[in-house]
Amino acid sequence: MAASRYKRLVDALAADIRSGRLAAGVRLPTHRGLAARESIAVVTATRVYSELEAMGLVSREQGRGTFVRDIAVPAGHGIDQQVVATDAVDLSFNYPSVPGQADLLRQALREVAASGDLDSLLRYQPHRGRPQDRASIARHLRRRGITTDAEQILIAGGAQHGLAITVMAMLNAGDVVAVDALTYPGFKVLAHAFHLDLEPVPVTADGPDLDALERLCATRPVRAIYTMPTLHNPLGWVMPAPDRIRLIEIARRYGPLIIEDASYAYLAEDPPPPLAATAPDITLYVSGLSKNIATGLRVGFIVAPPPTVPALERAIRATTWNTPALTTAIACRWLDDGTVDHLETQKRNDAKSRQTLAREELEGLPLISHPSSYFTWLPLPDDARADRLTATLARQHISVSTAEPYTTSTHTPQALRLALGSTDLDRLRSTLRTVRQVAIEDAYA
Numbered sequence: 001m002a003a004s005r006y007k008r009l010v011d012a013l014a015a016d017i018r019s020g021r022l023a024a025g026v027r028l029p030t031h032r033g034l035a036a037r038e039s040i041a042v043v044t045a046t047r048v049y050s051e052l053e054a055m056g057l058v059s060r061e062q063g064r065g066t067f068v069r070d071i072a073v074p075a076g077h078g079i080d081q082q083v084v085a086t087d088a089v090d091l092s093f094n095y096p097s098v099p100g101q102a103d104l105l106r107q108a109l110r111e112v113a114a115s116g117d118l119d120s121l122l123r124y125q126p127h128r129g130r131p132q133d134r135a136s137i138a139r140h141l142r143r144r145g146i147t148t149d150a151e152q153i154l155i156a157g158g159a160q161h162g163l164a165i166t167v168m169a170m171l172n173a174g175d176v177v178a179v180d181a182l183t184y185p186g187f188k189v190l191a192h193a194f195h196l197d198l199e200p201v202p203v204t205a206d207g208p209d210l211d212a213l214e215r216l217c218a219t220r221p222v223r224a225i226y227t228m229p230t231l232h233n234p235l236g237w238v239m240p241a242p243d244r245i246r247l248i249e250i251a252r253r254y255g256p257l258i259i260e261d262a263s264y265a266y267l268a269e270d271p272p273p274p275l276a277a278t279a280p281d282i283t284l285y286v287s288g289l290s291k292n293i294a295t296g297l298r299v300g301f302i303v304a305p306p307p308t309v310p311a312l313e314r315a316i317r318a319t320t321w322n323t324p325a326l327t328t329a330i331a332c333r334w335l336d337d338g339t340v341d342h343l344e345t346q347k348r349n350d351a352k353s354r355q356t357l358a359r360e361e362l363e364g365l366p367l368i369s370h371p372s373s374y375f376t377w378l379p380l381p382d383d384a385r386a387d388r389l390t391a392t393l394a395r396q397h398i399s400v401s402t403a404e405p406y407t408t409s410t411h412t413p414q415a416l417r418l419a420l421g422s423t424d425l426d427r428l429r430s431t432l433r434t435v436r437q438v439a440i441e442d443a444y445a
Contacts, residue, residue, distance in 0.1 A: 009038060010051050017057045017068050024070040025388030028058065059412065070387045070402055088394070089423050089431045092401040094374045095295040096421035098346040104339060105294075108330045121329055125322040128313045129155030129301075136332035137301050140340065144265070145273045146285065148303050154312050156300040157323045159263045159288030160186050165315035166259055166284050166302060167194050175223040178216055180208050182413075184233050184261060185405040187226055200409040207232070207239035210246050217254035224257045225250075229275060230265035234377050234406050234417045236370035241272035248279045262287040266344045267351055267372045281305050289331050291374075292344045299323065299331040348372050354420040354428065361432035365439060374421035380414040384443035389416060392438050398431055414443075 016022040028049070029037060035045040049066050052058045060066050112118065128134070134150040141148060156162035163186065171177070173195035179187065181200040191198050199216055202209040207229065216222060227247070229239040239247075251258050260275045260283050276285035280303070288300030304312055316322065334340045351372045358376050359367065369376035380386055386402040393400055403415040418435065420428060 006040075006044060006048065009040075010048055013048070013052060014055060014057055017052075022068050023388070024068055024391045025385035026068045027064075027385075028066045028068065030065065061411075067385065067387065070390055070404065088397045088399045089427060090399050091418045091420070091422070091431065091435070092399045094291070094419040094421040096291065096347055096350065096374055097294065098343065098350055101294055101343070104334075105330070108333060111333065112326065112329055121325040123325075125325050125328075127317045127322050128309070129153070129323060129328065130325075133328050133332045134301075136335045140335045141303065143341070144262075145277045146280075146303060147277070148280065152280075152303055152306060152309065154302045154304060154309065154316060155323050155328055156286075156288070156302060156316065157320055158290055158298040159261070159286055159300040161298070161319070161323075162286040162288065162300040162302045163187060163259070163261065164190055165312055165319060166286060167191075167196070168319070169311040169315040170257060170259075170284070170308065171196060171223060176220050178213055178222050178225045178256065179408050180227070180232070181409045182234060182403065182406045183226065183408055184228065184263075187261070188405070188408065198408050203235065206237050207243050208247075210243060210250065213247070214250050214254075217250055217256065222254060222256045224259055226259045226261065227275070228261045228264070230262060230271045231268045231370055231373055233264055234375055235368055236373045236375070236377070238268050238271050238370065244272055244275055244278065248275060248282075251279070251282055258283040260285045263291055264373065266292045267348055267374070268370065269348065269372065276303055284308065289340070292347060293331065293334065293340060297327055297331060299328050351421065353425065357425065357429055358418070358420055358432060361429055362436050365436065365444075375417060375419050378416040378418060378439065380416070380439070380443045382414065384414050386414045386416055389438060389442050392442060393435065396434055396438075398434060400435070 013022070028034070031042050031045045031049065034048065035042045038045070049058060049060065053060060057069055058066050059069050112121070131150060133155060134153040137153050137155070138148055138150045156165060167190045171194065174197060176197045176199055177191065178201050179198050181203050188198070190196070199220060199222065201213045201216065208227065213225070225247070229244055231238060248258070258275055258279065262274060262285060265271065265274070265287065274285060276283040282305065284305070285303040286300065289297055302312060351374050355369060355371050355373065355376070358369070362378070366379055367376050368379065380389070390400055390402055401417045403413045403417065406417065407413070423431065
């Protein structure tokens with residue numbers, strides 16, 4: 001087959017996929033079927049599919065075939081890359097809000113404007129934040145079970161920035177990082193950008209498979225363990241206390257750092273102590289205020305072992321010099337006066353209401369979730385295609401995410417992740433009814 005013809009076939013299939021003529025989830029002909037249809041050799045058909053796979057347009061599944069991928073999310077990136085139509089109900093991303101937040105901001109801006117240190121907020125700040133702001137965060141963390149000195153706290157431009165500077169300061173290209181087989185897409189983005197070697201750890205109902213984690217650490221030079229022990233995204237688990245102790249023991253035995261992501265931890269009532277409370281010398285605790293206050297308030301923080309603070313501070317300097325002083329000042333006022341505690345209680349109750357609604361409207365489907373989380377996981381039968389369901393729902397102006405952005409292993413499970421926190425309850429109810437109808441007709445029929 002002439003090279004030009006081979007390339008034309010790749011280009012034609014790629015164009016059909018990108019234009020939507022070949023929809024997400026469509027099963028393509030077998031290698032022999034494509035070879036017969038196009039009068040080419042089977043080895044050439046294999047090469048065509050391999051190139052399309054390298055372009056991120058198709059995925060091959062052992063024993064099932066080659067499928068058109070959902071290209072709304074670029075390969076290796078997270079759901080934050082997805083473009084949601086303005087008239088769509090967004091069940092792919094969470095930006096939870098409760099009544100009165102805008103009024104709180106107006107009042108806070110008035111208070112900051114009347115304060116005596118307004119001029120200081122217009123100047124460069126210390127790279128890791130002002131001492132008084134770090135002290136406010138330290139007081140807040142004591143209510144989370146973490147007793148720490150303000151000197152161990154660094155203020156970042158949101159939890160994602162906190163993860164970024166942690167990776168930038170602590171890890172090098174090629175380092176092996178143990179992650180859950182389903183994990184937060186934002187960390188996958190960082191791993192791709194910094195050329196980390198992610199090793200997936202199988203998951204159980206309560207957390208990572210710690211036997212598998214230990215085998216991994218015994219056989220590979222694992223440099224870090226990235227984990228969400230308290231309200232995991234997307235599966236919602238809260239890791240039991242004995243499992244947390246064992247994870248720490250594994251880290252101490254084999255030497256990796258622990259990166260503890262606590263972005264959704266505020267939603268869990270009375271969880272076991274954070275890993276950072278038990279193992280502060282080997283754990284970097286990363287969280288922020290975008291979920292418990294508002295997504296536009298980009299304030300995050302890291303609690304770090306003292307020897308790591310200088311490197312983390314240099315990473316902040318290299319990326320933002322310092323975090324925005326005005327938003328940090330507002331956030332710390334709210335930490336000190338109880339506003340954050342109040343908002344967290346409201347959002348915890350709101351999330352419970354939404355989970356109850358989801359269980360009612362998706363009755364009979366095998367949901368996996370925490371009773372006070374803002375998302376739920378819907379596994380699909382093995383012969384179902386999540387891409388096809390998302391395409392059907394998109395035509396009905398509903399945006400959902402497949403498992404692909406969360407998957408770190410070679411096998412992508414057929415599942416949907418439904419974010420519950422970004423639309424009002426009445427619209428959420430009617431939208432979930434549509435999701436159930438589509439899932440039953442397409443996947444469970």
